Amino acid sequence: xxxxxxxxxxxxxxxxxxxxxxxxxxxxxxxxxxxxxxxxxxxxxxxxxxxxxxxxxxxxxxxxxxxxxxxxxxxxxxxxxxxxxxxxxxxxxxxxxxxxxxxxxxxxxxxxxxxxxxxxxxxxxxxxxxxxxxxxxxxxxxxxxxxxxxxxxxxxxxxxxxxxxxxxxxxxxxxxxxxxxxxxxxxxxxxxxxxxxxxxxxxxxxxxxxxxxxxxxxxxxxxxxxxxxxxxxxxxxxxxxxxxxxxxxxxxxxxxxxxxxxxxxxxxxxxxxxxxxxxxxxxxxx
Numbered sequence: 001x002x003x004x005x006x007x008x009x010x011x012x013x014x015x016x017x018x019x020x021x022x023x024x025x026x027x028x029x030x031x032x033x034x035x036x037x038x039x040x041x042x043x044x045x046x047x048x049x050x051x052x053x054x055x056x057x058x059x060x061x062x063x064x065x066x067x068x069x070x071x072x073x074x075x076x077x078x079x080x081x082x083x084x085x086x087x088x089x090x091x092x093x094x095x096x097x098x099x100x101x102x103x104x105x106x107x108x109x110x111x112x113x114x115x116x117x118x119x120x121x122x123x124x125x126x127x128x129x130x131x132x133x134x135x136x137x138x139x140x141x142x143x144x145x146x147x148x149x150x151x152x153x154x155x156x157x158x159x160x161x162x163x164x165x166x167x168x169x170x171x172x173x174x175x176x177x178x179x180x181x182x183x184x185x186x187x188x189x190x191x192x193x194x195x196x197x198x199x200x201x202x203x204x205x206x207x208x209x210x211x212x213x214x215x216x217x218x219x220x221x222x223x224x225x226x227x228x229x230x231x232x233x234x235x236x237x238x239x240x241x242x243x244x245x246x247x248x249x250x251x252x253x254x255x256x257x258x259x260x261x262x263x264x265x266x267x268x269x270x271x272x273x274x275x276x277x278x279x280x281x282x283x284x285x286x
Contacts, residue, residue: 044083053083064153065273067160068250074153078146085142088135095131096122178228186214190246194254196223200243202278203230215246222251227258227267227278235280237265244276 044053057079066075126133182201190213192198202210235241252271259267261280270277 053079056083061273064157066153066157067271067273068156071153071156071160074149074156078149078153081142081145081149085139085146088139088142091135092132095135178226181230182209182211184208184212186216188215189217190215190219190221190244192221192223194222198223198225198253199228200225200278201228201230202235202241203233205235205239205241210241211243213244215244217246218248218250219244219246220250221253223254225253225256225269227256229258229261234262234265237280237282239280241278242275243278246274249273249276 044050057076060075060079060082061072064071064075066072122132178199180201182203184207198213200211204210229235249271253269256269259269261267264283265280266283267278268281270279
């Protein structure tokens, strides 16, 4: 055991270190924690297919349709854990092959085919490195991680849906004049203030008869939405109006005014990761 003086001396020496200076040294240092692929801090190894991981991530995003940074991060963690878990299958094969090669030319092999050496290979691994047992523990840990993140994502999404189902409070006086005509516009980003009211005018079903906004990057919603039907127009049940599209939509409006159309129909506001739509639905009699 090191003495107190030795510990202090080690700490003082460590303070003098400037770390790796060359590009090669920095690259090697960045991989010091890589005991094997399942312990990598970076979810992709140099030889792995980045497009394959992106495909997995996008498939999970389309499946779970996350909204907001919290849900996005959980989906990313699920993708990372699944990617690491998929590494376990070739790792198990390589461990067995490594153990079988140890028997080549020994009395254990004795001319037996490799398929008959699986048992001895397993016994040898258990008695020595226990790589298969450790791999099994990593698999179990990754499966727990996926399960826990799926559970947390479910909690987040149920809470969001419950919040969205509650009627939003709309201020008595909307701080903007009603829209008098449809407009079409394209902006780079859309980040309204909390007091802002987005006015959407609807005079007909075609693209030029209702307000449409295209956002090239992110639409981070806030404030209020006000829907205005012009010139007595009453849309048919089932009609859909896509009034905002964006590369990414986050958050939601604080309140919406004008959802009710007539006694027998109303608008339903639909949020997706890249567009906002209004769908006319029938009002069920009380």
